[in-house]
Amino acid sequence: MTRDFGSSLDRELDTASPPTAITADGLVRKGRLETRRRSLTAGAASVVIVALAAGLVFQLAGRAGGDRADPAASPSTSSSESAAPSFPLTQSAFPLPQPDPDKKWFWATVGSVEQNPATRALTGAWYQALSNIDGAELFTSDMDTGVTSAATSANFGPFTRRVDGLAENVATEPGAFGRGELQGYQRPMYELWNVNLHFDGVKRPDGIRIEYFPKGSYIEGVKSIPGAVPGASDWRYLSSGCEDYFWSGQGRDGWKADYTCRESTGPNGERVQEILLDTHRPNDSSPPSRSSKVIVYLPDGNAVVVEDIAPEPMEPGEPSIPDAEPGLTPRELAELVFSIPAVVIV
């Protein structure tokens, strides 16, 4: 049957194929138009970053000259953005405290989630970087409604500033969390969590999470919490890993956190921690859930954590996704971080 299948189909299609409106000229014209549009968008993002840098330089110049005019008297304070707390040019450190070692600690979100000029610059730069990845489409979810749609420069993200406060963990069960008193230490951080990359040939999109932590607010390296769910990290570190372990708790037995880690360096001396985590669940038929993560320790002391989480079956009993690998390797995630201009975290 298969011998003449192709030629038989072609004979049928010869009689049925309507004329096409696709022309090389039309495609090239539209392609050029899209290229120009992308360049303009990239240019606009660059302008934002340059304007931000220029603003910081102006602020520094003002300070160097001893000009501490009342901000309220300055015409530049008329907008809400310029009335925001001024940005320092260099990164301040947020050295970790040494709380009671006999108690357990974890991070609780305190204060409101907001945007500032640095988060806006990150939003523009990361939109460019993620939308230029070959073989993938970028999606974003509305933070209020949760509705997912194709990402544009207008609806992407955005990055937001969050403040973490160190709180005592009063839960008694290993690996559980119960919020106790805040210890007093706080650190700002920037995050983006509502974007997805849908790679060609994969049934569902990957989840992408990006976090920026300020200098001093972490210990370099990785450390898991003994007895906690796979992926949960010691409060002083930015990721769990890299030793494999089994986990049982909350009705689940025999989970295995299977880490593959590697250290490398970046083009400007960045220290890079690459982490692959497979979480095996031997008691159910699902394939392992997989994530690809990188921590990049920047020369200015800040650290960036980027994670690509492969899609998982959404409903119990739904057939597994056999090719649910993260679309980006830790090294590819690191390359993205290298392409993003540094920001000050305040």
Added chain:
Amino acid sequence: MRSEQEAEFRQFVATRTERLRRFAYLCCGDWHRAEDVVQTALLRLYHAWKRAQRSSVDGYVRRIIVNLLIDEHRLVWFRRVHVSDRMPERASTDHGPHERMVLTSALMRLPKRQRAAVVLRYWEDLPIEQTAQIMGCSTGAVKNLTMRGLSTLRGLLTEEALVPFEGAPS
């Protein structure tokens, strides 16, 4: 894009568009949708042309087409043309215009992934490995899909219709 690269791209479009359009049509059964999908795929190729390895361009475009047409999630975003889920009637054995499209009609009755696998293997004449790469699945899945697809086709086609490509029964 440099002028010589653009000339290469134009050449590719001129020589491959009809074949790609037919491929898309065999996957979806709708010429308008096939036209839209091929245009989208070729535009993506235009932006990737500088980086594309010429030997794999065909596979790259077919993969985009398959993704756009088959992936259930993407169908949500593909709103321009609505395609009915209704199956065409069983291929007619009457003499007349329908007879010419008997194989195409039968093909359209296959589930989408089986249809794509059969078309890639036996119309595009691709090896199992490349079919698997384009469809984003394992080689075992391709074998499974094509086996089931061909089996269904045999059930759909009458003996008379099978004659042109299987020979008359002895």
